[in-house]
Amino acid sequence: MNFQQDVTPEFLALLDYIKNNRGFDFTNYKSPSLIRRIRLRMKEIDIDNYSDYIDYLAVQPEEFNLLFNTILINVTCFFRDRTAWDYLASDIIPLILEKNPDKPIRVWSAGCASGQEAYTLAMVLAEIIGLKQFRERVKIFATDVDEEALNQARQGNYSLKEVKDIPPHLLTKYFDSHANRYTFNKELRRCLIFGRHNLMQDAPIAKVDLLVCRNSLMYFNVEGQSRLLDRFHFALNDDGFLFLGKAETLFTRSNLFTPVDLKRRIYIKVSKTSRQTNRLFSTPKINQEPTPNEMVDEKLLYEAAFKADTLAQVVVDIKGCLFLANENAYNLFGLNSWDIGRPFQDLEISYRPVELRSQIDQVAVEHRPITLSEIKWSTTIGEIKYFDIEIIPLLENQTLLGVKIIFNDVSSYQKLQDELEHSNQELEAAYEELQSANEELETTNEELQSANEELETTNEELQSTNEELETTNEELQSTNEELQTLNQELLQRSSQLNQANLFLESILTTLHMGVVVLDDELCIHIWNSQATDMWGLRLDEVQGKHLLNLDIGLPLEQLRQPIRLCLSPNATYQELVLNATNRRGKSIECQISLTPINHTQTTFQGVIILMEEIS
Secondary structure (H helix, E strand, C coil): CCCCCCCCHHHHHHHHHHHHHHCCCCCCECHHHHHHHHHHHHHHCCCCCHHHHHHHHHHCCCHHHHHHHHHCCCCCCCCCCHHHHHHHHHHHHHHHHHHCCCCCEEEEEECCCCCHHHHHHHHHHHHHHCHHHHHHHEEEEEEECCHHHHHHHHHCEEECCCCCCCCHHHHHHHEEEECCEEEECHHHHCCEEEEECCCCCCCCCCCEEEEEECCCHHHECHHHHHHHHHHHHHHEEEEEEEEECCCCCCCCCCCCEEEEECCCCEEEECCHHHHHHHHHHHCCCCCCCCCCCCCCCCHHHHHHHHHCCCCEEEEEECCCEEEEECHHHHHHHCCCHHHCCCEHHHCHHHCCCCCCHHHHHHHHHHCCCEEEEEEEEECCCCCEEEEEEEEEEEEECCEEEEEEEEEEECHHHHHHHHHHHHHHHHHHHHHHHHHHHHHHHHHHHHHHHHHHHHHHHHHHHHHHHHHHHHHHHHHHHHHHHHHHHHHHHHHHHHHHHHHHHHHHHHHHHHCCCEEEEEECCCEEEEECHHHHHHHCCCHHHHCCCEHHHCCCCCCHHHHHHHHHHHHCCCCCCEEEEEEEECCCCCEEEEEEEEEEEECCCCCEEEEEEEEEEEC
16 A cells, blocks of 8 residues: 555554445555545544544444545536547547447446546447447446446436536437436437446456546556556457546556557557567667678688677687687786686686586587676676676587687666666656646545535525525515504504593593492402592502402492393393491492493493492
8 A cells, every 4th residue: 555654553444444344445545635535524523533433433324425425526527628528539439430340339437426427428429420320339338436426327317507518519419408407318328337336346347449537547546556457458458448537647557558649648458469569579689799701711810800809708618728818808807818728617707707617518518508698797996897698609510619708798788777777767756746746636626626516506505595584684674664563553552542541530530429340250440539438448459359359338249139130131220229338437328320331232341330429
């Protein structure tokens, strides 16, 4: 796993928990993006550390779906990067059709999210080969790991905002509209197969002519990308095409695919045979001893040519003694003229820079040359040299005359090769860093796009809420105006009531007789000052009390029957005279008049009693 330093054991424990409980392995995802998305979800539910989040997942299984929706950023649209789609339609698909005349066309949309990419492929292919040929020949396999996104893709139903990038003539031709929703043509929809598929775990779909995987590779680390490219290579037919997103570049497993158009991220599969051929032609050639056009008999000319050769050479005769050595050999290995004729095994050259004695014996026995490549040797002055050493049998009519040893100094070549390899490593590292930065930028861009869409949705909801609040405010304002009108009416009526009460009070005060008003329960409501003067009880002492329960000088029990008659359906005016004792203890005759208070013609709600002392 190529995780960075901010990956803690607690984070790895969370990934293991997700893998063991839901079978989803995130270890090949890029750690910065993965940590950022998981942290975002943890922040939404106010959890600070991974251990607590594991406990939360254990008690809230539905949280897994919310977490996956956060990690798997389903940002896609129709005809994303339009120039790339135009190039695919004008140059790539005609090549596929040319290679597969009258044969089925198989297309795989890997990481299809909510389906826009798969339906874009369908429209592009249908436009090129016609609707009839499309229905008969084309199968589009659209896969993703997010089941919720797949459910939306299967419906093929999109809003007006989601189809805004489709050219109008294609929208009219391939979609049915209803209530500002657009549904992909049902008949053509049968040619698309949507299914859940984990790119890292499930077997790839085979025999594919075009594989479209846009903006999925960038979420995986180098190891994960390498594994995915191996699977994509297996899935494609020979000379099949791979279509990637604009933020993705093949700097791993580049021997599997050759760029057709690097700018638009379209590649072609390199077959196994082609790769073997490329390796064959890229193998460095081994320097060989040039063969003279003709043999020269003159011994001196031969020796001069041998000594002047730019390659260090020595000849060992059949007895194992040093027979010849040229100037370069003398200088390189510190040989002297008296070393000629000495046993080769006694010389330092026989075992430095490499053991040659066993190699000479093998050549003498097998009569075939041996080549030793890139032999490292440290000279006496500390200089490092590299040699390709050839040990060649010298034969005459299959008779061994001796062995020739050629030391080809390849130090400069090795140095260049090391520098080239180092430069390639630095370049590849720079490419990886650039690609990683580009992918991180694209990931961040998609996250921002997703956040922007969420903010737009929230803004629309807030705008709708604001409109509702404005409507409510208008209703409240209207209600307030109505209440103000009612309040004014109540104030007016209250004023009228106060005036009526004052008028009534003045009447009751002016009367020279006691006035008592009873309700239908014989409870006292009005008791004027004359009644107080007669019987000695104030209004606050008698109000709300039963008349017959009062202790005054008037025989109240004799009023029971007249009051009952006043409250009966056939109520009439009653008048009687009773002997009583006023508040001063004086015996008086009191004339009492009882008048019913009519509520309706048949219902009475009280009685007015007038009491007056007879002089």
